Amino acid sequence: MASHIVGYPRMGPKRELKFALESFWDGKTTAEDLQKVAADLRASIWKQMADAGIKYIPSNTFSYYDQVLDTTAMLGAVPARYGYTGGEIGHDIYFSMARGNATLPAMEMTKWFDTNYHFIVPELGPNTKFSYGSHKAVSEYKEAKALGIDTVPVLVGPVTYLLLSKPAKGVEKSFSPLSLLGSVLPVYKYHVVSREVIAELKAAGASWIQFDEPTLVMDLGAHQLEAFTQAYAELESSFSGLKVLIETYFADIPAEAYKTVTALKGVSGIGFDLVRGSKTLDLIKSDFPADKNLFAGVVDGRNIWANDLVSSLTILESLEAIVGKDKLVVSTSCSLLHTAVDLVNENKLDDEIKSWLAFAAQKIVEVNALAKALAGQKDEAYFSANAAAQGSRKSSPRVTNEEVQKAAAALKGSDHRRSTNVSARLDAQQKKLNLPVLPTTTIGSFPQTMDLRRVRREYKAKKISEEEYIAAIKEEIHKVVKLQEELDIDVLVHGEPERNDMVEYFGEQLSGFAFSANGWVQSYGSRCVKPPIIYGDVSRPKPMTVFWSTMAQSMTSRPMKGMLTGPVTILNWSFVRNDQPRFETCYQIALAIKKEVEDLEAAGIQVIQIDEAALREGLPLRKSEQAFYLDWAVHSFRITNCGVKDTTQIHTHMCYSNFNDIIHSIIDMDADVITIENSRSDEKLLSVFREGVKYGAGIGPGVYDIHSPRIPSTEEIADRINKMLAVLETNILWVNPDCGLKTRKYNEVKPALTNMVDAAKLLRTQL
Ligand code: GLN
Ligand code: ZN
Numbered sequence: 056m057a058s059h060i061v062g063y064p065r066m067g068p069k070r071e072l073k074f075a076l077e078s079f080w081d082g083k084t085t086a087e088d089l090q091k092v093a094a095d096l097r098a099s100i101w102k103q104m105a106d107a108g109i110k111y112i113p114s115n116t117f118s119y120y121d122q123v124l125d126t127t128a129m130l131g132a133v134p135a136r137y138g139y140t141g142g143e144i145g146h147d148i149y150f151s152m153a154r155g156n157a158t159l160p161a162m163e164m165t166k167w168f169d170t171n172y173h174f175i176v177p178e179l180g181p182n183t184k185f186s187y188g189s190h191k192a193v194s195e196y197k198e199a200k201a202l203g204i205d206t207v208p209v210l211v212g213p214v215t216y217l218l219l220s221k222p223a224k225g226v227e228k229s230f231s232p233l234s235l236l237g238s239v240l241p242v243y244k245y246h247v248v249s250r251e252v253i254a255e256l257k258a259a260g261a262s263w264i265q266f267d268e269p270t271l272v273m274d275l276g277a278h279q280l281e282a283f284t285q286a287y288a289e290l291e292s293s294f295s296g297l298k299v300l301i302e303t304y305f306a307d308i309p310a311e312a313y314k315t316v317t318a319l320k321g322v323s324g325i326g327f328d329l330v331r332g333s334k335t336l337d338l339i340k341s342d343f344p345a346d347k348n349l350f351a352g353v354v355d356g357r358n359i360w361a362n363d364l365v366s367s368l369t370i371l372e373s374l375e376a377i378v379g380k381d382k383l384v385v386s387t388s389c390s391l392l393h394t395a396v397d398l399v400n401e402n403k404l405d406d407e408i409k410s411w412l413a414f415a416a417q418k419i420v421e422v423n424a425l426a427k428a429l430a431g432q433k434d435e436a437y438f439s440a441n442a443a444a445q446g447s448r449k450s451s452p453r454v455t456n457e458e459v460q461k462a463a464a465a466l467k468g469s470d471h472r473r474s475t476n477v478s479a480r481l482d483a484q485q486k487k488l489n490l491p492v493l494p495t496t497t498i499g500s501f502p503q504t505m506d507l508r509r510v511r512r513e514y515k516a517k518k519i520s521e522e523e524y525i526a527a528i529k530e531e532i533h534k535v536v537k538l539q540e541e542l543d544i545d546v547l548v549h550g551e552p553e554r555n556d557m558v559e560y561f562g563e564q565l566s567g568f569a570f571s572a573n574g575w576v577q578s579y580g581s582r583c584v585k586p587p588i589i590y591g592d593v594s595r596p597k598p599m600t601v602f603w604s605t606m607a608q609s610m611t612s613r614p615m616k617g618m619l620t621g622p623v624t625i626l627n628w629s630f631v632r633n634d635q636p637r638f639e640t641c642y643q644i645a646l647a648i649k650k651e652v653e654d655l656e657a658a659g660i661q662v663i664q665i666d667e668a669a670l671r672e673g674l675p676l677r678k679s680e681q682a683f684y685l686d687w688a689v690h691s692f693r694i695t696n697c698g699v700k701d702t703t704q705i706h707t708h709m710c711y712s713n714f715n716d717i718i719h720s721i722i723d724m725d726a727d728v729i730t731i732e733n734s735r736s737d738e739k740l741l742s743v744f745r746e747g748v749k750y751g752a753g754i755g756p757g758v759y760d761i762h763s764p765r766i767p768s769t770e771e772i773a774d775r776i777n778k779m780l781a782v783l784e785t786n787i788l789w790v791n792p793d794c795g796l797k798t799r800k801y802n803e804v805k806p807a808l809t810n811m812v813d814a815a816k817l818l819r820t821q822l
Contacts, residue, residue: 056383056430058109058422059350061265061302061326062116062209062390064415066577067096068397073581076119080154086146093117097195101204103416108423111263111300114199114206115192116390119146120153120580123174123219124162126211127152129252130242131188134162134178134223144188153580163221164579168269168305169676170357170393171628173579177216179235180226185242193255200260207300208256212268213239213290214282219270233282240286244293253293263323265300269389271316272306272332274678280315291321298323300350304389306676307332317344326350329370330357330388336370340377349378352388353425354418359395359574359588359630361413362421364428364441371429385426391415395574403572407451408590410444414574448590448634456566456592463642470690471697472725477752480727481787483701487661488614492822493776493790493815494545496755498708498730499618499664500795501535501550502804511555528553529606536610542808543816546662547615549607551797557620557666558628559587564599565647567591568629587629589640595647598654605658616706617655617663622648622691627669637673638687645694652696656703664706665695667724671711685720692724704728706753710794715743728753732793734760734775744782754783757793758811764799766806772814785822790815 066072075092078084097117104112118125128149133139136159137151153175155161164173192208199206217239220232242251256264268283287301299322308316308327313335316325327335329352343349351374353367375383397416401409413421424437448454473480514524535550554560562568568587575583600617608615622644631640648665655663670692675684696705707726714721714731721729733740733756740756758775759767772790779788790811796804 056380056385056426057111058426059111059207059300059326059384059386060104060109060113060391060419060422061267061304061352061356061387062113062392063100063104064392064394064396064577065096065117066396066575066583067092068400068416069573070575070583072096073583076581080150089119089146093119094198097198098202101199101202101206104419105204107419108427109419110426111384112199112204112206113209113265114195115208115210116392117195119149121174122211123167123177123216124149124153125189125191126216127175127177128189129187129192129210130216130239131186132177132179132183133188139188141186142188143190166672169672169674170305171576171578171584171672172393174219177220177232178223179217179220179232180223180230181234183223183235183238185235185238187242187251190252190255192252193259196256196259196261205260205262207263207265208261209265209267209302210243210252212266212301213243213286214279215268215270217282218273218275218279233279236282236286240289243290253290253297257297261297263298263300265302265326267302267304267390268316269302269304271301271303271312272308272328273676274309275312277311280312283315283319287319287321294321300324300326300348302326302350304328304352304356305331307334308338309677310338313338317342317347322347324348324350324384326352326386328352328388330355332388336374339374343378348382348384349374350384350386352386354385354387354422355394355633356387356389356391356418357393358633359412359414360633361411361417361441361444362425363445364421364425364438365445367425368428371425375429380429383429385422385429387418387422391418393576394418395571395576397573400573401571404569407447407453408569408588411448411590412588451591454591454632454634456594459592459594459643459646462646463639466642466646466694471693473693473697473699473701475701477725477727480701480704481753484661484704484727487702488546488704490545492785492819493788495790495812495815496544496546496616496730497539497548497791497808498793498795499548499551499616499666500554500797501538501548501552502799502801503552503797507531507552511553528603532603532607533610536607536615538805540611540613542805543812544808545613547607547611547613548618549603549615551618551795553603557668558625559585561599561620561625561648562587562589562629564597565593565595565644567593567643574630584628589626589629589631591632593640593643593647595650599651601651601654601658604655604660608660614662615660617652617660619648619651619655619663619665619695621665621667621670621707622695623673623688624667624669627673638691641687641691642694645691648695649698652705653698656699661702662704662706663696663699664708664730665692665726666708667692668708668710670709671714671717674717685717689720689723692726696726706730708794713739715739718743718748722748722750722752726752728755728789730755730789730791731757733757734793741779741782750783751787753787753789755789755791758790758814759792759807761793761796761799764803766803767810769810769813769817772811773817776814776818780818 079089128144163176217232222230395414398414510527513519531552539547604617704727706728708730
C-alpha cells in the first residue's frame with residue numbers, strides 16, 4: 056500500500072526562506088546564500104518524507120516565490136516589458152516579475168482558488184512566445200536523486216495554467232488564453248532533439264510525474280473540459296515509459312469533469328480531495344477505471360487538526376474494495392502548503408490542545424500510518440494515541456460550552472433584522488450626528504510606528520507595566536484624534552494602536568481560540584500569516600474594545616467610531632474547528648460580537664464599524680454552494696447589530712471591489728454605511744449602480760489607494776467623487792480612503808487626508 060504527499064510548505068519550520076529572501080532582496084546577502092538556505096530546506100523536507108516512509112515524495116513544490124510564476128518561467132512566458140531574451144531565467148527577471156523593480160511594477164497577484172495563498176497571474180496574448188525558460192523541475196529532481204531520494208516532480212498542468220492566465224495589457228479582453236494550448240504543449244512535450252521538460256525528467260530517471268490540474272473542480276464548460284482531453288491526448292506519446300498522475304483538489308469534482316479526468320489518455324493515476332469532496336466518493340464508488348491508481352486525499356491539507364484515523368481507514372477500506380489493494384494510494388487532500396509546518400516547535404500551545412493537532416510534518420506521518428494499516432501493518436500504539444486524542448477533543452469541557460450551544464441553536468428560525476428600514480434609520484441618525492453632506496471618515500487604523508510596535512511587544516513580554524502601556528496607547532490615541540480634528544474629518548477613529556492584527560486582537564480576548572508560536576502559512580512571496588486556531592465554542596468573557604473606544608470618544612466632541620472585526624472575517628482568517636459546520640462557529644462568533652456592539656452602544660458610542668474585510672474570501676468555488684454560504688454569512692453579520700437603536704449607526708468595511716456578483720447579499724447585510732475598496736477599479740464598482748441596482752444605504756467607495764505611497768491631489772479626488780455622484784444619490788455618499796492607513800507613514804497620510812477633506816469641501820460648495 057503506497058503513500059503520497061501532494062506538496063509541501065516551502066517556508067521552513069521557522070520561516071527560514073522568508074528571512075533568506077528578504078535579506079537577499081535587501082542586498083544584505085548573496086544569491087549563493089539564498090540558494091544554500093533553499094537547498095537545505097528542500098533536503099530536510101525530502102529526508103523527512105523519506106524517513107517517514109512516504110513512497111511518492113513530491114519535488115518542484117519548492118518555490119522562491121510562487122509555483123505559477125515558476126511555470127511562467129518554465130514556459131518562457133515572460134511579459135515583454137521585463138526584457139527576457141532567451142536562456143535560463145535568473146533571479147533578476149524572476150523577482151522583477153514577482154515584485155517589480157526600480158522601473159517596473161510587479162505582475163498582478165490573485166488568490167489561489169479559495170485559499171489565502173496568492174499566485175502571480177500569467178499575462179498572455181496571441182503573440183506570446185513559449186520556450187523552455189527554466190529547468191527548475193529537472194534540477195530539483197536531480198538534487199533529490201543525488202541525496203538518494205527518488206521523487207515525483209510536480210508541474211502545474213497546462214490546462215490549469217492557461218485557465219488561470221489573463222489577457223496581457225493591450226490584448227483584447229475577449230482573448231482566451233486557452234487558445235494557446237497548442238503552443239504551450241511543445242514545452243511540456245517529449246522532444247528527442249530539444250529535450251523539453253518531460254524528456255529531461257525521464258532522462259534524469261523520473262518514473263512518475265504529477266500534473267496539478269485543480270481547475271477541474273470548478274464549474275467548467277464543455278469547451279474547457281475538452282481542452283483537458285485534447286492536451287493529454289497530445290502529450291500521451293511523450294508519456295511512454297512514464298507514469299502520470301493528475302492531481303485535483305479543493306472541492307468536489309463535478310460529474311462531467313470526473314468523466315473527463317477518468318478518461319484521460321496516458322494517465323496512470325488520479326488524485327482527489329476527499330476531505331472537501333465528500334460527493335466525489337460516490338462518483339468513485341459508481342465507476343473508477345480499472346487501469347488507474349486512485350490517490351485518495353483523506354488527510355486534510357488545509358487545516359491543522361489531527362486526522363481521525365479510524366474514520367479515514369473506513370473510507371480507505373471502502374475504496375480498496377472498489378479499486379483493488381494495489382491501486383489505492385493514501386494521500387493528502389491538497390498540497391500541505393496551506394497548513395502550518397511543524398508542531399514540534401510549538402511551545403505556546405498546551406499539551407492537550409497540541410494532542411488534537413497535526414501540522415504538515417505530522418500529517419506526513421498520518422498518511423504513512425494509514426497506508427501501513429491498509430497493508431496490514433497497523434501501528435497499534437499510534438492508532439490508539441490518535442483515538443485517545445480524538446476522544447479527549449470530543450469530551451473536553453474546553454471545547455463545549457452548553458450556554459453558547461444553546462444560544463446559537465436558538466438563533467434558528469429568525470433572520471435578525473433591524474425593525475426600521477435603512478432610510479428611516481439614516482434620518483434618525485442624522486438628527487443626532489448632524490453631519491455635512493459628503494461626510495468624511497477613515498477606515499480605522501493610523502500609521503503603526505516602530506515605537507508603537509515596541510510598546511505592544513514590551514507590554515506582552517511584561518517588560519512595561521499596564522499603567523505605562525495604557526499611558527503610551529492613550530497618548531497615541533490623543534495624537535490621532537487631534538490630527539483628525541485639525542484635518543477637519545467628520546467621523547473619527549481611534550487609530551487602532553492597541554492592535555497587532557484585526558483578527559488576532561479579538562481572538563486573544565475570546566474564549567475558544569488558541570494561538571501558535573510558529574503556525575505560519577504562506578500568503579504570497581515571503582509573506583506569511585499565522586491564523587488563530589478556533590478549537591472550542593466561542594464566547595466573550597468581558598468587553599474587548601469599550602475601554603479604548605470610550606477613552607477616544609472622551610477626547611472629542613465629534614462622533615468616534617467603535618471599531619470591531621466581523622464574525623465572517625474572524626472565521627475566514629482562522630483555522631476553524633472541523634467538528635461542527637462552519638456556519639455554527641460563525642453564529643457563535645456573531646453572538647460574541649453582538650455583545651460587544653451592545654456594550655459600545657450602552658457606553659455612548661453612536662457609530663460602530665464592523666469590518667467584514669474577508670466576507671468574499673469564504674465564497675465557495677462551486678456556484679451551487681454559494682447561495683448557502685452567503686445566506687449564513689450575511690445572517691451572521693446582521694446578528695451582531697440587529698438589536699441596536701435606530702440612532703446607532705452601523706458601518707461595515709470591505710477590502711475589495713469585485714462584488715458585482717454578490718451585491719444583493721451586500722445590500723442584505725443591511726448596514727447603515729458601507730466603505731469599500733474602489734480606487735483601483737473605479738469603473739467596475741460604479742457599473743453595478745449604473746446598471747440600476749438600487750442602493751439606499753450610505754456608501755463610501757474609497758477615493759484613493761492606500762496601498763501606494765503616492766499622494767493624490769485634491770482635483771483627482773474631487774474628480775473621483777464626481778464620478779460617483781453621477782450614479783449615486785448625493786445624500787448617501789461618504790468620502791474616505793480605500794482601507795486602513797496602518798501600512799502608510801504620517802508624511803503620506805497627512806497630505807493625502809488634507810486633500811481628501813479639501814475635495815469634499817470643494818464639492819459641498821458646488822452641490
Ligand atoms: N479597520 C481596519 C483598519 O483600518 C480594516 C482593515 C482591513 O480592512 N483589512 O486597518
Ligand atoms: Zn480594507
